[in-house]
Amino acid sequence: MANIAVQRIKRELKEVLNSDEVARCSIHVELVGESFAELKGEIAGPPDTPYEGARFQLEIKIPETYPFNPPKVRFVTKIWHPNVSSVTGAICLDILKHQWAAAMTLRTVLLSLQALLASPEPDDPQDAVVARQCKDKPQIFQLTAQHWANAYAGGPSVNPDYENKIRRLKDLGVTEMNARASLSSCDWDLERATEQIFS
Incomplete structure (x- = not known):
């Protein structure tokens, strides 16, 4: 994996661990094994939504070209949501596709996914x-x-x-x-x- 991607992921993992906002929102991310190419994320279902009290596991794959290209993220935990495939866990979210910017981070991605659970967009569905x-x-x-x-x-x-x-x-x-x-x-x-x- 490219050194720039590894350095960036190391920094972002620290950022997630030290962020009060992330702790408040019950968001977690960790490496899978020794490689920086795959991570495991977890988000809590937001309050006042049907997902409240639940915890959702995410698979995060980091491309060689990170941070210039977005991570590939999918729900491992099955979920009933218009922007997530109920079969594969694939996600329809603009920042994971054409709206990605190199300044965005894993923290941005996880908080955006949690926000998506609170505000489904059925007019731009994955399912x-x-x-x-x-x-x-x-x-x-x-x-x-x-x-x-x-x-x-x-x-x-x-x-x-x-x-x-x-x-x-x-x-x-x-x-x-x-x-x-x-x-x-x-x-x-x-x-x-x-x-x-x-x-």
């Missing part, structure tokens, strides 16, 4: 199904996002009705993950989800 639900059925979107935060990221809120529907599909031999994904994309309509799975 069209989630975006449609966010726009057309905001209440179901909130409950679904909260349910995923509980199921995958240790969020505090449990929805007994949703759990019951997942259990009913599991009784038909469907895996929990597939049951949750199908019910979520069918707005928790058990009949539609069953049809979708078995058609």
